[in-house]
Amino acid sequence: KEITDNIFIITDSEEISLIAQRNSIGFYRDAKLKLSSKNILDITLSVVEDIASRYILLYRANTPLVDSSILLDSYREFLKNPTQILTSVKKISRNLLEYRGGNLSGVDDSGYLQELKAFYIFKKDLNSRIFRPFIIDDEKSIEIKNYQDWWVCEKILQRRRIVFNVIGSIEIGMGHIYHSLALAHEITDHEVIFVCDEKYEMAVEKIASTDYRVISTPYIVDTILELKPDLVINDILNTTEEYIKSLRESNIKVVNFEDLGDGSKYANLVFNELYDTPQLEGDNYLWGHRYLALRDEFDSATPHTFKERVDAVLITFGGADQNNLTLITLKAIVPICRLYNIKIYIVCGSGYAFKDKLQSYLEELNYKNIELTYNVGVISEIMERSEVAISSNGRTVYELADMNIPSIIVSHHEREASHSFASLDKGFINLGVVDRDISTKLKRGFLKLVKDRDYRELLFLNIKKYSFRDNKQIVVDRILKLLNN
Numbered sequence: 001k002e003i004t005d006n007i008f009i010i011t012d013s014e015e016i017s018l019i020a021q022r023n024s025i026g027f028y029r030d031a032k033l034k035l036s037s038k039n040i041l042d043i044t045l046s047v048v049e050d051i052a053s054r055y056i057l058l059y060r061a062n063t064p065l066v067d068s069s070i071l072l073d074s075y076r077e078f079l080k081n082p083t084q085i086l087t088s089v090k091k092i093s094r095n096l097l098e099y100r101g102g103n104l105s106g107v108d109d110s111g112y113l114q115e116l117k118a119f120y121i122f123k124k125d126l127n128s129r130i131f132r133p134f135i136i137d138d139e140k141s142i143e144i145k146n147y148q149d150w151w152v153c154e155k156i157l158q159r160r161r162i163v164f165n166v167i168g169s170i171e172i173g174m175g176h177i178y179h180s181l182a183l184a185h186e187i188t189d190h191e192v193i194f195v196c197d198e199k200y201e202m203a204v205e206k207i208a209s210t211d212y213r214v215i216s217t218p219y220i221v222d223t224i225l226e227l228k229p230d231l232v233i234n235d236i237l238n239t240t241e242e243y244i245k246s247l248r249e250s251n252i253k254v255v256n257f258e259d260l261g262d263g264s265k266y267a268n269l270v271f272n273e274l275y276d277t278p279q280l281e282g283d284n285y286l287w288g289h290r291y292l293a294l295r296d297e298f299d300s301a302t303p304h305t306f307k308e309r310v311d312a313v314l315i316t317f318g319g320a321d322q323n324n325l326t327l328i329t330l331k332a333i334v335p336i337c338r339l340y341n342i343k344i345y346i347v348c349g350s351g352y353a354f355k356d357k358l359q360s361y362l363e364e365l366n367y368k369n370i371e372l373t374y375n376v377g378v379i380s381e382i383m384e385r386s387e388v389a390i391s392s393n394g395r396t397v398y399e400l401a402d403m404n405i406p407s408i409i410v411s412h413h414e415r416e417a418s419h420s421f422a423s424l425d426k427g428f429i430n431l432g433v434v435d436r437d438i439s440t441k442l443k444r445g446f447l448k449l450v451k452d453r454d455y456r457e458l459l460f461l462n463i464k465k466y467s468f469r470d471n472k473q474i475v476v477d478r479i480l481k482l483l484n485n
Contacts, residue, residue, distance in 0.1 A: 010035075010047055026051075037115060041085075041122070041129075048124065055082065056124055062117040063088070064153050065140045071119065074134045078121040084132040088118035090141035116141050160230035160483055161191045165220065167236045168196075168203030170351040174319025175395045176235040177206050179257065182295045183233070184212065186476045190483070195223055202319075202351050221246055231255065231483050239263030255479055268482055271475060274395075274419040286478070289421055292398045293472035301380035303467075304404040306460050307387050310450050312343040314386035314405070316379065318394055319349025323412055323434050327358050329390050330370075332442040338367045340450055345382050350375040388449050388456070390442065393430070397422045401466045406459035408445045410434055427463025 008026045011017055012033035020027040028047045035043065044058050057075065066088065078086040092114045096107040116136055142153055164184060168177040184192045194207045194214040207214040217223040221243060224232060231253045238261025245266055247254050254267040264270045265282050272279065273291040313333065317325045326348060337344055348355070352374065362370065376382065380403065383389070389400050389407040393416045400407045401421075408429045411417035422428040429445045431438065449456050 006053065008048060008051060010044065037117070041120065041126075045124070045126065051124075054124060056120075056122055058120040058122075060117045060119060062143050062145075063136075063141065064144065065142055065156060066116075066118040066136060067140075070136065070140060074119065075121060077134055081132065082123055083128070084130045085126070086121040086134050087131050088116040088120075088136055089113040089133040090116045090136050090138065117143055155189065159190045161193065161227065162187060162231045162233065162483070163224055163227055163229040164192065164194045165224065165232060165234045165236055166194060166196060166200075166203055166207070168200050168206065168319070168351075170202070170320040170353055171322055172237075172320065173394065174202065174206065174349055174351060176237075176257075177203050177319075178295055179293065179395060180233065180235045181207070181210060181212075182293055182472060183476060183479070185296055186472060187480070193227060193229070195220060195227075206350065224252075225250055231479070233257070233479070234259065234267075237261070239267070241266060253482055255482065269478060274421070276420055289398060289466070289468065289471075291471060291475050292395070292468050293475045294399060294402060294468050295380075297378050297380045298399060298402055299469065301403060302384055303402065303464075304384075304387065304460075306457055308453065310340070310342055310387045310456075312345060312386045313337065313446070314345045314347065314382055314389040314391075316347040316389065316396060317392045317410075318396065318412070320351035320353070321348065321392070321412075322353075324354045324357070325392065325410055325412070325434060325438075326352070327354060327361060328434075328439060329410075329442055330358075330361070332439045333390070333446045334365065334367055336443070336447055336450060337369070341369065342450065343385075344370040345386055346370065346372045347376050347379055347382060348372070348374050388446075390446065393417060393419050393422055397428065398466075398468055401427065401463050402468045404460060404464050406449060406456055406463055408442065408449070410438060410442070424459070425462055426466065427459040427461075429459075 004023065004025050009016065009020045010028050012029065012031055014029070017027050017029040040058070044056065048056060057071065074086060090113065092109060092112050094109060096109050097104055098107045113133055113135070118136060142149060144150055144153065164180045166176050166180045168174045192212060194212050196203045196207070196214060196216055197220055198216045198218050204214055204216045215223055229252055232247055234254065234256045237258055239256055239259050241262040244254055244263035248266055256264055256267045256270045258272060258274060259267070259270050260272070260279055264280065267284060270285045271291045272285060272287050273289060276288045278285065278287045315326055315329050326346060330344070330346065362372065383400065383403045383405060386405060389405050391397065391400060391407055391409055393409050393411040397409060398421065406427050408431060409422040410431050411433045414433060417433045422430045431441045431445065
Protein backbone atom coordinates (compact mmCIF):
# COMPACT_ATOMS: atom_id res chain seq x y z
CA LYS A 1 0.00 0.00 0.00
CA GLU A 2 2.79 2.43 0.88
CA ILE A 3 4.42 1.79 -2.51
CA THR A 4 1.26 2.07 -4.61
CA ASP A 5 0.29 5.31 -2.83
CA ASN A 6 3.38 6.89 -4.36
CA ILE A 7 2.73 5.72 -7.92
CA PHE A 8 0.65 7.68 -10.43
CA ILE A 9 0.16 6.64 -14.06
CA ILE A 10 -0.38 8.94 -17.04
CA THR A 11 -1.58 7.07 -20.12
CA ASP A 12 -3.67 7.11 -23.28
CA SER A 13 -4.42 3.37 -22.92
CA GLU A 14 -7.75 2.06 -21.67
CA GLU A 15 -6.13 -1.29 -20.84
CA ILE A 16 -3.35 0.26 -18.75
CA SER A 17 -5.79 2.49 -16.87
CA LEU A 18 -7.91 -0.59 -16.07
CA ILE A 19 -4.87 -2.40 -14.68
CA ALA A 20 -4.09 0.65 -12.53
CA GLN A 21 -7.66 0.79 -11.26
CA ARG A 22 -7.68 -2.91 -10.33
CA ASN A 23 -4.48 -2.41 -8.34
CA SER A 24 -5.69 0.74 -6.57
CA ILE A 25 -3.10 2.92 -8.29
CA GLY A 26 -3.93 6.50 -9.20
CA PHE A 27 -4.02 7.32 -12.90
CA TYR A 28 -4.88 9.93 -15.50
CA ARG A 29 -6.12 8.83 -18.91
CA ASP A 30 -6.59 10.87 -22.04
CA ALA A 31 -7.22 8.93 -25.24
CA LYS A 32 -5.89 11.88 -27.26
CA LEU A 33 -2.72 12.21 -25.20
CA LYS A 34 0.39 12.87 -27.28
CA LEU A 35 3.54 13.10 -25.18
CA SER A 36 6.85 14.39 -26.48
CA SER A 37 10.09 15.67 -24.99
CA LYS A 38 8.79 19.21 -25.50
CA ASN A 39 5.49 18.89 -23.63
CA ILE A 40 5.93 16.00 -21.20
CA LEU A 41 6.99 18.15 -18.22
CA ASP A 42 4.14 20.65 -18.63
CA ILE A 43 1.53 17.91 -19.01
CA THR A 44 2.90 16.02 -16.01
CA LEU A 45 2.94 19.11 -13.78
CA SER A 46 -0.65 19.94 -14.67
CA VAL A 47 -1.81 16.38 -13.94
CA VAL A 48 -0.02 16.02 -10.56
CA GLU A 49 -0.93 19.50 -9.34
CA ASP A 50 -3.10 18.15 -6.53
CA ILE A 51 -0.67 15.40 -5.47
CA ALA A 52 1.13 16.16 -2.20
CA SER A 53 4.57 14.83 -3.17
CA ARG A 54 7.48 17.29 -3.11
CA TYR A 55 9.61 15.55 -5.74
CA ILE A 56 8.49 13.86 -8.95
CA LEU A 57 10.27 10.96 -10.67
CA LEU A 58 8.77 10.78 -14.14
CA TYR A 59 9.55 7.27 -15.41
CA ARG A 60 8.85 6.58 -19.06
CA ALA A 61 8.04 3.23 -20.66
CA ASN A 62 10.62 3.40 -23.44
CA THR A 63 13.65 1.94 -21.63
CA PRO A 64 12.86 -1.35 -19.86
CA LEU A 65 16.53 -2.01 -19.02
CA VAL A 66 16.71 1.06 -16.75
CA ASP A 67 16.10 -0.76 -13.49
CA SER A 68 15.56 0.13 -9.83
CA SER A 69 19.27 0.35 -9.02
CA ILE A 70 19.75 3.01 -11.70
CA LEU A 71 16.69 4.92 -10.47
CA LEU A 72 17.98 4.88 -6.89
CA ASP A 73 21.40 6.11 -8.00
CA SER A 74 19.80 8.86 -10.07
CA TYR A 75 17.61 9.97 -7.17
CA ARG A 76 20.64 10.25 -4.90
CA GLU A 77 22.32 12.33 -7.60
CA PHE A 78 19.24 14.55 -7.91
CA LEU A 79 19.20 15.30 -4.17
CA LYS A 80 22.65 16.89 -4.46
CA ASN A 81 20.99 19.81 -6.26
CA PRO A 82 17.18 19.51 -6.33
CA THR A 83 16.74 22.94 -7.93
CA GLN A 84 17.70 21.44 -11.30
CA ILE A 85 15.90 18.84 -13.41
CA LEU A 86 17.83 15.59 -13.63
CA THR A 87 17.31 13.93 -17.01
CA SER A 88 18.49 10.60 -18.39
CA VAL A 89 20.98 10.71 -21.27
CA LYS A 90 23.47 8.46 -22.99
CA LYS A 91 26.83 9.13 -24.55
CA ILE A 92 27.00 9.09 -28.32
CA SER A 93 30.01 8.10 -30.36
CA ARG A 94 29.12 7.77 -34.00
CA ASN A 95 32.52 8.32 -35.63
CA LEU A 96 31.11 11.28 -37.51
CA LEU A 97 32.85 12.49 -40.66
CA GLU A 98 32.92 15.98 -42.14
CA TYR A 99 33.57 16.83 -45.78
CA ARG A 100 35.02 20.31 -46.05
CA GLY A 101 37.39 21.93 -48.52
CA GLY A 102 37.66 18.80 -50.60
CA ASN A 103 38.80 16.69 -47.63
CA LEU A 104 36.98 14.06 -45.53
CA SER A 105 37.99 14.19 -41.87
CA GLY A 106 36.77 12.97 -38.51
CA VAL A 107 34.69 15.09 -36.13
CA ASP A 108 35.31 15.00 -32.39
CA ASP A 109 32.01 13.81 -30.92
CA SER A 110 33.40 12.62 -27.57
CA GLY A 111 31.58 15.30 -25.54
CA TYR A 112 28.11 14.84 -27.02
CA LEU A 113 25.13 13.41 -25.16
CA GLN A 114 21.77 12.21 -26.45
CA GLU A 115 18.41 12.31 -24.71
CA LEU A 116 17.34 8.92 -23.39
CA LYS A 117 13.61 8.63 -22.83
CA ALA A 118 13.93 6.97 -19.44
CA PHE A 119 13.15 9.53 -16.70
CA TYR A 120 13.13 13.06 -15.34
CA ILE A 121 13.45 13.92 -11.65
CA PHE A 122 12.35 17.37 -10.53
CA LYS A 123 10.73 19.45 -7.82
CA LYS A 124 6.99 19.83 -8.11
CA ASP A 125 7.27 23.60 -7.67
CA LEU A 126 9.67 24.23 -10.55
CA ASN A 127 11.08 27.75 -10.56
CA SER A 128 13.47 27.25 -13.49
CA ARG A 129 14.11 24.80 -16.31
CA ILE A 130 17.80 24.04 -15.82
CA PHE A 131 18.60 20.46 -16.87
CA ARG A 132 21.37 18.29 -15.49
CA PRO A 133 22.41 14.99 -17.18
CA PHE A 134 22.45 11.56 -15.62
CA ILE A 135 24.41 9.27 -17.96
CA ILE A 136 23.13 5.71 -18.45
CA ASP A 137 25.58 3.00 -19.54
CA ASP A 138 25.31 1.88 -23.15
CA GLU A 139 24.18 -1.62 -22.20
CA LYS A 140 21.17 -0.26 -20.29
CA SER A 141 20.32 2.56 -22.68
CA ILE A 142 18.34 0.68 -25.32
CA GLU A 143 15.26 2.70 -26.18
CA ILE A 144 12.24 0.91 -27.62
CA LYS A 145 11.40 2.38 -31.00
CA ASN A 146 10.50 -0.71 -33.02
CA TYR A 147 10.05 -4.51 -32.80
CA GLN A 148 13.76 -5.11 -33.27
CA ASP A 149 14.47 -3.05 -30.14
CA TRP A 150 11.91 -5.17 -28.28
CA TRP A 151 13.69 -8.34 -29.40
CA VAL A 152 17.09 -7.02 -28.25
CA CYS A 153 15.70 -6.00 -24.86
CA GLU A 154 14.01 -9.35 -24.34
CA LYS A 155 17.29 -11.14 -25.08
CA ILE A 156 19.11 -8.95 -22.56
CA LEU A 157 16.42 -9.37 -19.90
CA GLN A 158 16.64 -13.14 -20.28
CA ARG A 159 20.40 -13.12 -19.80
CA ARG A 160 21.95 -14.64 -16.71
CA ARG A 161 25.29 -13.67 -15.20
CA ILE A 162 28.04 -16.31 -15.39
CA VAL A 163 31.36 -15.85 -13.61
CA PHE A 164 34.43 -17.86 -14.59
CA ASN A 165 37.01 -18.26 -11.81
CA VAL A 166 40.23 -19.35 -13.55
CA ILE A 167 43.95 -19.75 -12.91
CA GLY A 168 47.06 -19.50 -15.06
CA SER A 169 50.75 -19.01 -14.33
CA ILE A 170 54.23 -20.24 -15.20
CA GLU A 171 53.91 -23.04 -12.66
CA ILE A 172 50.36 -24.08 -13.54
CA GLY A 173 50.36 -23.34 -17.25
CA MET A 174 47.70 -21.66 -19.38
CA GLY A 175 45.51 -24.67 -20.21
CA HIS A 176 42.75 -23.60 -17.82
CA ILE A 177 42.57 -20.18 -19.48
CA TYR A 178 42.27 -21.56 -23.01
CA HIS A 179 39.71 -24.13 -21.88
CA SER A 180 37.51 -21.55 -20.14
CA LEU A 181 37.73 -19.16 -23.08
CA ALA A 182 36.61 -21.94 -25.44
CA LEU A 183 33.52 -22.49 -23.29
CA ALA A 184 32.84 -18.77 -22.86
CA HIS A 185 32.82 -18.31 -26.64
CA GLU A 186 29.86 -20.71 -26.82
CA ILE A 187 27.81 -18.95 -24.14
CA THR A 188 26.59 -16.06 -26.26
CA ASP A 189 23.16 -15.50 -24.72
CA HIS A 190 24.44 -14.65 -21.24
CA GLU A 191 26.73 -12.16 -19.54
CA VAL A 192 30.21 -13.60 -18.95
CA ILE A 193 32.68 -12.15 -16.45
CA PHE A 194 36.10 -13.57 -15.56
CA VAL A 195 37.53 -13.31 -12.05
CA CYS A 196 41.18 -14.11 -11.32
CA ASP A 197 43.32 -13.99 -8.22
CA GLU A 198 45.62 -10.99 -8.70
CA LYS A 199 48.69 -13.24 -8.45
CA TYR A 200 47.79 -14.79 -11.81
CA GLU A 201 48.92 -11.82 -13.92
CA MET A 202 49.41 -13.99 -17.02
CA ALA A 203 45.81 -15.16 -16.85
CA VAL A 204 44.46 -11.63 -16.45
CA GLU A 205 46.48 -10.33 -19.42
CA LYS A 206 45.39 -13.19 -21.69
CA ILE A 207 41.70 -12.83 -20.87
CA ALA A 208 41.82 -9.03 -21.18
CA SER A 209 43.25 -9.42 -24.69
CA THR A 210 40.06 -11.26 -25.73
CA ASP A 211 37.79 -8.33 -24.69
CA TYR A 212 35.97 -10.18 -21.93
CA ARG A 213 35.47 -8.28 -18.71
CA VAL A 214 38.08 -9.55 -16.24
CA ILE A 215 38.47 -8.62 -12.58
CA SER A 216 41.82 -9.09 -10.83
CA THR A 217 41.41 -9.28 -7.08
CA PRO A 218 43.03 -10.63 -3.89
CA TYR A 219 39.53 -11.30 -2.52
CA ILE A 220 38.12 -13.94 -4.84
CA VAL A 221 35.10 -15.04 -2.80
CA ASP A 222 34.00 -11.52 -1.82
CA THR A 223 34.37 -10.29 -5.40
CA ILE A 224 32.32 -13.15 -6.82
CA LEU A 225 29.56 -12.73 -4.23
CA GLU A 226 29.38 -8.98 -4.91
CA LEU A 227 28.78 -9.72 -8.59
CA LYS A 228 25.68 -11.77 -7.64
CA PRO A 229 26.09 -14.34 -10.42
CA ASP A 230 23.57 -16.99 -11.33
CA LEU A 231 26.36 -19.48 -12.04
CA VAL A 232 30.06 -19.77 -11.19
CA ILE A 233 32.35 -21.95 -13.31
CA ASN A 234 35.58 -22.86 -11.52
CA ASP A 235 38.57 -23.95 -13.60
CA ILE A 236 41.03 -23.76 -10.71
CA LEU A 237 41.86 -27.42 -9.94
CA ASN A 238 40.92 -28.64 -6.45
CA THR A 239 38.41 -26.54 -4.52
CA THR A 240 37.80 -26.26 -0.78
CA GLU A 241 34.59 -27.12 1.04
CA GLU A 242 34.41 -23.60 2.51
CA TYR A 243 34.61 -21.90 -0.89
CA ILE A 244 31.97 -23.99 -2.65
CA LYS A 245 29.61 -23.87 0.33
CA SER A 246 29.85 -20.06 0.41
CA LEU A 247 28.66 -19.98 -3.20
CA ARG A 248 25.85 -22.50 -2.74
CA GLU A 249 24.60 -20.75 0.42
CA SER A 250 24.18 -17.62 -1.72
CA ASN A 251 21.95 -19.60 -4.13
CA ILE A 252 24.64 -19.65 -6.81
CA LYS A 253 24.89 -22.70 -9.05
CA VAL A 254 28.40 -24.12 -9.33
CA VAL A 255 30.24 -26.01 -12.09
CA ASN A 256 33.82 -27.19 -11.57
CA PHE A 257 36.47 -28.61 -13.90
CA GLU A 258 39.36 -30.90 -12.95
CA ASP A 259 38.35 -30.92 -9.29
CA LEU A 260 39.21 -33.73 -6.89
CA GLY A 261 39.16 -31.44 -3.85
CA ASP A 262 36.96 -31.42 -0.76
CA GLY A 263 34.69 -28.80 -2.31
CA SER A 264 33.84 -30.86 -5.38
CA LYS A 265 31.08 -32.88 -3.73
CA TYR A 266 29.14 -29.67 -3.00
CA ALA A 267 29.18 -28.42 -6.61
CA ASN A 268 26.18 -28.98 -8.87
CA LEU A 269 28.36 -30.41 -11.64
CA VAL A 270 32.01 -31.47 -11.79
CA PHE A 271 33.59 -32.29 -15.14
CA ASN A 272 36.68 -34.43 -14.52
CA GLU A 273 37.37 -34.92 -18.20
CA LEU A 274 41.04 -35.80 -17.82
CA TYR A 275 40.25 -38.82 -15.63
CA ASP A 276 38.69 -41.75 -17.46
CA THR A 277 38.46 -43.79 -14.25
CA PRO A 278 36.25 -42.27 -11.51
CA GLN A 279 38.27 -41.13 -8.51
CA LEU A 280 35.35 -40.12 -6.27
CA GLU A 281 31.75 -41.18 -5.69
CA GLY A 282 28.81 -38.91 -6.42
CA ASP A 283 26.08 -38.26 -8.99
CA ASN A 284 27.39 -34.74 -9.68
CA TYR A 285 30.66 -36.03 -11.21
CA LEU A 286 31.12 -36.50 -14.97
CA TRP A 287 34.24 -38.48 -15.86
CA GLY A 288 36.29 -39.08 -18.95
CA HIS A 289 37.29 -37.77 -22.35
CA ARG A 290 33.66 -37.60 -23.54
CA TYR A 291 33.59 -34.21 -21.79
CA LEU A 292 36.89 -32.91 -23.17
CA ALA A 293 36.17 -29.62 -24.97
CA LEU A 294 38.60 -28.61 -27.71
CA ARG A 295 39.46 -25.03 -28.52
CA ASP A 296 37.51 -23.35 -31.31
CA GLU A 297 40.41 -23.53 -33.78
CA PHE A 298 40.07 -27.32 -34.04
CA ASP A 299 36.51 -27.15 -35.34
CA SER A 300 37.79 -26.66 -38.89
CA ALA A 301 41.24 -28.29 -38.60
CA THR A 302 42.03 -31.25 -40.90
CA PRO A 303 43.14 -34.48 -39.14
CA HIS A 304 46.04 -36.45 -40.62
CA THR A 305 45.90 -39.44 -42.91
CA PHE A 306 48.76 -41.90 -42.50
CA LYS A 307 52.05 -41.03 -44.22
CA GLU A 308 54.88 -43.41 -45.01
CA ARG A 309 57.60 -41.24 -43.50
CA VAL A 310 57.99 -38.56 -40.86
CA ASP A 311 58.66 -35.17 -42.41
CA ALA A 312 58.01 -32.98 -39.37
CA VAL A 313 57.79 -33.19 -35.57
CA LEU A 314 56.07 -30.80 -33.18
CA ILE A 315 57.57 -30.03 -29.74
CA THR A 316 55.16 -28.32 -27.34
CA PHE A 317 55.06 -28.40 -23.55
CA GLY A 318 52.29 -26.03 -22.58
CA GLY A 319 52.08 -22.36 -21.78
CA ALA A 320 54.74 -22.45 -19.07
CA ASP A 321 56.97 -25.56 -19.40
CA GLN A 322 58.43 -25.16 -15.91
CA ASN A 323 60.91 -28.04 -16.43
CA ASN A 324 62.21 -26.66 -19.75
CA LEU A 325 61.32 -29.91 -21.46
CA THR A 326 61.32 -27.99 -24.74
CA LEU A 327 65.11 -27.57 -24.70
CA ILE A 328 65.71 -31.04 -23.23
CA THR A 329 63.64 -32.62 -26.01
CA LEU A 330 65.23 -30.53 -28.74
CA LYS A 331 68.74 -31.55 -27.68
CA ALA A 332 67.68 -35.20 -27.55
CA ILE A 333 66.15 -35.41 -31.03
CA VAL A 334 68.25 -33.00 -33.12
CA PRO A 335 70.78 -35.69 -34.18
CA ILE A 336 67.94 -37.94 -35.40
CA CYS A 337 66.20 -35.06 -37.21
CA ARG A 338 69.47 -34.11 -38.90
CA LEU A 339 70.02 -37.71 -40.03
CA TYR A 340 66.51 -38.05 -41.51
CA ASN A 341 66.05 -34.40 -42.52
CA ILE A 342 63.00 -33.91 -40.30
CA LYS A 343 61.55 -30.43 -39.82
CA ILE A 344 61.23 -29.39 -36.16
CA TYR A 345 58.37 -27.14 -35.10
CA ILE A 346 58.73 -25.70 -31.59
CA VAL A 347 55.77 -23.98 -29.95
CA CYS A 348 56.37 -22.22 -26.62
CA GLY A 349 53.67 -20.60 -24.54
CA SER A 350 53.46 -17.06 -23.20
CA GLY A 351 54.76 -18.20 -19.82
CA TYR A 352 57.90 -19.92 -21.11
CA ALA A 353 60.72 -18.70 -18.86
CA PHE A 354 63.74 -20.14 -20.71
CA LYS A 355 63.66 -18.11 -23.93
CA ASP A 356 67.27 -16.94 -23.63
CA LYS A 357 68.64 -20.46 -23.13
CA LEU A 358 66.61 -21.82 -26.03
CA GLN A 359 67.58 -18.96 -28.32
CA SER A 360 71.28 -19.34 -27.49
CA TYR A 361 71.19 -23.06 -28.25
CA LEU A 362 69.43 -22.48 -31.58
CA GLU A 363 72.01 -19.86 -32.61
CA GLU A 364 74.88 -22.27 -31.91
CA LEU A 365 73.16 -25.21 -33.62
CA ASN A 366 74.27 -26.00 -37.16
CA TYR A 367 70.93 -27.66 -38.00
CA LYS A 368 68.56 -24.93 -39.21
CA ASN A 369 65.48 -26.88 -40.30
CA ILE A 370 63.73 -25.57 -37.19
CA GLU A 371 60.81 -23.17 -36.79
CA LEU A 372 60.26 -21.55 -33.38
CA THR A 373 56.97 -19.88 -32.43
CA TYR A 374 56.05 -18.15 -29.18
CA ASN A 375 52.49 -17.83 -27.91
CA VAL A 376 50.96 -19.08 -31.14
CA GLY A 377 47.28 -18.28 -31.49
CA VAL A 378 46.50 -21.21 -33.80
CA ILE A 379 48.51 -24.34 -32.98
CA SER A 380 46.21 -26.58 -35.03
CA GLU A 381 47.73 -25.17 -38.22
CA ILE A 382 51.18 -26.39 -37.10
CA MET A 383 49.71 -29.75 -36.07
CA GLU A 384 48.37 -30.14 -39.61
CA ARG A 385 52.00 -30.10 -40.81
CA SER A 386 53.42 -32.49 -38.17
CA GLU A 387 53.22 -36.29 -38.46
CA VAL A 388 54.41 -36.87 -34.88
CA ALA A 389 54.70 -34.79 -31.72
CA ILE A 390 56.33 -34.64 -28.29
CA SER A 391 54.19 -33.01 -25.63
CA SER A 392 53.27 -32.71 -21.96
CA ASN A 393 50.32 -34.63 -20.52
CA GLY A 394 47.64 -31.95 -20.46
CA ARG A 395 44.85 -30.95 -22.82
CA THR A 396 47.27 -30.92 -25.75
CA VAL A 397 47.14 -34.73 -25.66
CA TYR A 398 43.50 -34.64 -26.74
CA GLU A 399 44.20 -32.08 -29.45
CA LEU A 400 46.91 -34.36 -30.83
CA ALA A 401 44.55 -37.33 -30.67
CA ASP A 402 41.87 -35.39 -32.52
CA MET A 403 44.43 -34.56 -35.23
CA ASN A 404 45.56 -38.24 -35.51
CA ILE A 405 49.15 -37.50 -34.44
CA PRO A 406 51.03 -40.36 -32.67
CA SER A 407 52.99 -38.68 -29.89
CA ILE A 408 55.50 -39.08 -27.09
CA ILE A 409 54.17 -37.77 -23.79
CA VAL A 410 56.17 -36.53 -20.78
CA SER A 411 54.42 -35.35 -17.60
CA HIS A 412 55.67 -32.30 -15.71
CA HIS A 413 54.52 -33.66 -12.33
CA GLU A 414 52.56 -36.45 -10.63
CA ARG A 415 49.16 -34.77 -11.02
CA GLU A 416 49.68 -34.56 -14.76
CA ALA A 417 50.81 -38.18 -14.82
CA SER A 418 47.48 -39.21 -13.28
CA HIS A 419 45.79 -38.31 -16.59
CA SER A 420 45.49 -41.78 -18.06
CA PHE A 421 44.32 -41.13 -21.62
CA ALA A 422 47.82 -41.01 -23.14
CA SER A 423 48.53 -44.73 -23.53
CA LEU A 424 49.72 -47.11 -26.26
CA ASP A 425 46.24 -48.40 -26.99
CA LYS A 426 45.22 -44.81 -27.79
CA GLY A 427 48.27 -44.00 -29.91
CA PHE A 428 50.73 -42.54 -27.39
CA ILE A 429 54.16 -43.42 -26.02
CA ASN A 430 53.88 -42.30 -22.40
CA LEU A 431 57.27 -41.77 -20.70
CA GLY A 432 55.78 -40.82 -17.32
CA VAL A 433 57.04 -37.99 -15.12
CA VAL A 434 60.22 -36.19 -16.18
CA ASP A 435 63.33 -37.67 -14.52
CA ARG A 436 67.12 -37.70 -14.95
CA ASP A 437 66.90 -40.32 -17.72
CA ILE A 438 64.32 -38.48 -19.80
CA SER A 439 66.76 -37.56 -22.60
CA THR A 440 67.62 -41.21 -23.21
CA LYS A 441 63.94 -42.18 -23.18
CA LEU A 442 63.10 -39.41 -25.63
CA LYS A 443 65.83 -40.48 -28.08
CA ARG A 444 64.73 -44.10 -27.95
CA GLY A 445 61.02 -43.34 -28.37
CA PHE A 446 61.50 -40.80 -31.15
CA LEU A 447 63.88 -43.03 -33.12
CA LYS A 448 61.31 -45.85 -33.01
CA LEU A 449 58.60 -43.52 -34.31
CA VAL A 450 60.83 -42.41 -37.18
CA LYS A 451 62.34 -45.77 -38.18
CA ASP A 452 59.57 -48.26 -37.43
CA ARG A 453 56.87 -47.50 -39.97
CA ASP A 454 54.61 -50.41 -38.90
CA TYR A 455 54.78 -49.40 -35.24
CA ARG A 456 53.86 -45.82 -36.09
CA GLU A 457 50.96 -47.03 -38.24
CA LEU A 458 49.68 -49.14 -35.34
CA LEU A 459 49.73 -46.06 -33.11
CA PHE A 460 48.02 -44.07 -35.86
CA LEU A 461 45.21 -46.63 -36.15
CA ASN A 462 44.79 -46.58 -32.37
CA ILE A 463 44.59 -42.79 -32.23
CA LYS A 464 42.34 -42.47 -35.27
CA LYS A 465 39.41 -43.87 -33.30
CA TYR A 466 39.12 -40.69 -31.24
CA SER A 467 37.46 -37.41 -32.14
CA PHE A 468 36.38 -34.68 -29.74
CA ARG A 469 34.70 -32.25 -32.12
CA ASP A 470 31.22 -32.62 -30.59
CA ASN A 471 32.28 -32.62 -26.95
CA LYS A 472 32.27 -28.87 -26.38
CA GLN A 473 28.61 -28.63 -27.26
CA ILE A 474 27.84 -31.56 -24.95
CA VAL A 475 29.55 -29.73 -22.07
CA VAL A 476 27.92 -26.38 -22.84
CA ASP A 477 24.48 -28.01 -23.10
CA ARG A 478 24.91 -29.57 -19.63
CA ILE A 479 25.97 -26.21 -18.19
CA LEU A 480 23.07 -24.31 -19.76
CA LYS A 481 20.59 -26.98 -18.68
CA LEU A 482 21.75 -26.49 -15.09
CA LEU A 483 21.57 -22.70 -15.46
CA ASN A 484 18.03 -22.74 -16.83
CA ASN A 485 16.57 -25.27 -14.37
